[in-house]
Amino acid sequence: MVRLTRAQQQERTRATVLAAAKAEFTERGYIEAKVDRIAERADLTRGAVYSNFPSKRALYLAVLVDVVEHGDDRIAPSSPPSMAGALGGFARAWLHRLPLTADDPLAHQVRLPALAGVFDDEPARGALAQASRLEALLLALALESRPSADGMTARQVRRAELVLRLLNGPALDFGDPFDVADACEHLGGLRLADSWAPPHLPYVEPARSCREPWTPPAELPDLISGRPVGFAEDGVVAVLGTSRLAAAEELVRAARPGDRVVVAVVTGDPAETGRLVQLRISDFTHCLRRAFAPDAWPRLHLVLDDRALVAAAVGVPDADDATESAVRIRGGELVARADGRGAAHAAATADVPNTTPREATT
Structure with missing residues (x-):
């Protein structure tokens, strides 16, 4: 008999709860579904359900995310010409x-x-x-x-x-x-006048220069491509709370050619707000991948940092929905950092001397 590790047992229990919850929500809808019935379907206690999902709403979101991420995900063979x-x-x-x-x-x-x-x-x-x-x-x-x-x-x-x-x-x-x-x-x-000139950007405080060792966190799934994304390459990493996601455009527009641009989404409520954003973006990017070939996908990596691993590596100890912090990485070091509104733009436009570690110490 094969003995499961604690992590394997937790994963099996979570999968069992998700299957039971999907059946319950499908039959009864969100309002009429009951956690007690979900526990009964899974042959588990009510406490076992809540130990994996803190609320019925969090469980509902987890089911929807699972439905979206395991759906049809064909990639377009080529982007349309017009x-x-x-x-x-x-x-x-x-x-x-x-x-x-x-x-x-x-x-x-x-x-x-x-x-x-x-x-x-x-x-x-x-x-x-x-x-x-x-x-x-x-x-x-x-x-x-x-x-x-x-x-x-x-x-x-x-x-x-x-x-x-x-x-x-x-x-x-x-x-x-x-x-x-x-x-x-x-x-x-349709012809549309569309320009990019946010009035607050000229008043954003410049990023602070620094020389700090960069310890990249483990890879996370990219919500755009569906592939793992790492954090070791040169470029800019922005940590954005769920109330600051619009700042992603400030980062993309300011990034230099060749920069690797990563947005890590954080929230004070990963089980509900985090999963809600994951559901929306995953559902959206599945459609994007079916309509546009990989060479047309956005020059941006987007990850859900639900355990705040990227935030901790960047130096944001208490990441929440209002977080906006960013760093510029070069040669395995942090060479600029910024916090607050406009941080993504500031880190992307940081004017950092191109010196090697040896040159910096002489």
């Missing part, structure tokens, strides 16, 4: 993941309108709003990766916001999904 084609392909990938019948009640719960009735407190609303801005940035970066021969502005965030508003709006409840996809495709030809 802006309209790219947006039409993304819209069809988005709509394809939605059920056309009610055979699978749980599948409907992945959509934001269903989540809004469950996660309607202020932290959740704020996290969802910030996740929406991050999604618009990711779609815009994929669009911007294409060569522009039509005279359109380089920044595509406003166009991405319009597309996502259409895909998340009431049109899907009252209109034909195929008409919605066509409308998204037509937005590819």
Whole structure:
């Protein structure tokens, strides 16, 4: 008889709870589901369920994340040649993941309108709003990766916001999904004035120069590519709380050519707020990967730092939803750091002398 380690037993128990919870939520929906029935389905005690998930809401999110991350994740063979084609392909990938019948009640719960009735407190609303801005940035970066021969502005965030508003709006409840996809495709030809000039950036305090050894944390899954991402390479690592996700654009726009850009998302409530953001971004990036080839994916790595390992390595001991800290890494050292609003921009634009450790000590 093979004896399981404590970690293996915990993982088995967690998987059993998730399977039982998926069955309960599928049959009864979130409101009518009961933790006692989930425990009974799993042949476990109520305490065993709560030892793995602190609340029914956290368990619900964990089930949804599991559904999304184990779904169909085909990668586009090549990116569409036109802006309209790219947006039409993304819209069809988005709509394809939605059920056309009610055979699978749980599948409907992945959509934001269903989540809004469950996660309607202020932290959740704020996290969802910030996740929406991050999604618009990711779609815009994929669009911007294409060569522009039509005279359109380089920044595509406003166009991405319009597309996502259409895909998340009431049109899907009252209109034909195929008409919605066509409308998204037509937005590819719309001329929009779109510039990048946040008024606060000129007043951001410059990053502080430093020479500190960098001990990179263990790899974490990249929410964009689905592959493991490490932290040893030269570039900028920003630790952003779930109420500061919009600052990712400040980092991307300011990063230098060749920089490896990583955003680590942190929160004071990993089980609920963290999983909510993970669900939204994972669901979104699955569609992005089905519509755009890897060479068009955003030049950005995005990880959920739910155990605050990246935050600790950067030097943020008490990371929460409002955290914004960033460091520049070069040659295995931290050479600049910044904290507070604009930190990601400050670290990305840090003017650090290019000296070797030996030169610095002579």
